[in-house]
Amino acid sequence: PCFPFHDLTTDGHFAEPDVTIVSGLTDMVVFEGDDVTFRCQVSHxxxxxxxxxxxxxxxxxxEMNEISVExxxxxxxxxxxxxxxxxGTITFRVGPHTSTA
Incomplete structure (x- = not known):
């Protein structure tokens, strides 16, 4: 098969497309003592x-910060x-891309 040259890395492997943020963080209002969950969706x-x-x-x-992937x-x-x-400000970063709330 024929592949565009720019899709190959210098060692002959295919370049992974950059992961981007599809859906960013939203600001939240929370009361002291409550739990709050922030979500950010990525492309890959x-x-x-x-x-x-x-x-x-x-x-x-x-135990105070639960980080997971759904x-x-x-x-x-x-x-x-x-x-x-x-x-304060919550920041999610994937590669060079960030989202804040």
């Missing part, structure tokens, strides 16, 4: 180089029992 399943941040601080998956493309962050310290 199993995206790598994904990061969630609160006020520019990277978040890890733990159906391969919908990345979710649930903040448990939010407090005043959780107020």
């Amino acid at each position: 399943e199993n995206a790598r180089d994904v990061e969630w941040k609160l006020q520019d601080v990277a978040l890890q998956n733990n 159906k391969g493309k919908i990345h979710t962050l649930t903040l448990r029992k939010v407090t005043e310290q959780d107020i």
Whole structure:
């Protein structure tokens, strides 16, 4: 088969198209002590180089921050029992693309 040259990498493998954000974050109103979930949909399943941040601080998956992926493309962050310290900007990043709420 014939493939366009620009689809091949220098080592002869096909270049992966960049993962983009299909559906970004939305601002949320939440009361202290409640849980809040943010969702961001990406264009490709199993995206790598994904990061969630609160006020520019990277978040890890733990008992207070649940980070998961639904159906391969919908990345979710649930903040448990939010407090005043959780107020701020949430950022989702995949590769060079970001969405904030």
